[in-house]
Amino acid sequence: MRKRIIRSVLLLFVLIPLGFTACMQTRQATRQGMVPLQDARYKALSYSGRNLGYMHLHRNDSLPTLFFLHGSPSDMSVYNTYYQDSSLAGWANIIAADRPGYGMSDAGNSEVSVRRQARAMWKILEKEGFPSPLYIIGSSYGGTVAAKMAMQKPGKVDGLVLVSASLAPGMETTYDISYLIRHRIFRRILPYKITVANDEKLSHYESLSEMLPLWPEIKAPVIMFQGTRDRLILPENVKFARERLINSPYVEYHMLENERHFLQLKYKDLILERLRALIGKKATSGGNLADYN
Incomplete structure (x- = not known):
């Protein structure tokens, strides 16, 4: 027990500078993305006592x-490279x-319910008139929220892309340090992104x-993408989802060898490429994907 505490404390001192570095890199990426995104419309709305920030492009x-x-x-x-893709x-x-x-959605104010997060994201899409056809791309925890959104309003989602998504209860790694840094003293010194992520994790x-x-x-x-050496969100999540997507007309998965999270x-x-192929096939088949290959 004592050794576990010592390891957690040592890891914490590594995590603090890494966390600050991650936040600095995110701010830098955002600033760098502003020039190529000059046509983007940054918007905000209030929902259930929260502020929500989002961007609309093209x-x-x-x-x-x-x-x-x-x-x-x-x-x-984090998706700046997608937004800047002129072909997209x-x-x-x-x-x-x-x-x-x-970010612009009440930074530092955690929301630990995936259900409420998904409802908040639908509120954004409602403000935009429920665009259709709609394809949701979610990575990691964002993949969890994407799946929940498709459960809440199945008739409004035309496709899901889940990248390293956490989908199965217990099929992810929670490190001992997560239980340590939830305490107030560490919340005061760690970057907000670390504490919010930790709240979600637990x-x-x-x-x-x-x-x-x-x-x-x-x-x-x-469509799912998963690294075979992902030790944060385990590869078993893909098998779990495949077995439960019984009403999805088409399930495609890519297990990427030796890749991590x-x-x-x-x-x-x-x-x-795979998403565009799906959109094209769905458009020409009138939504019947039984023969998709």
């Missing part, structure tokens, strides 16, 4: 809309949100368990 009602959800700890700037602008609209507790099992009976509600096609940037081209 508004064209004849195109499908991609809704991006980031993981933890992060914000919507030719075939899709983009909406990206800061999830509750991050409440994840409960939210995922709440989702268990709702998997048949997902009626949209699903952070895939959304390295595999951007593959992710967009």
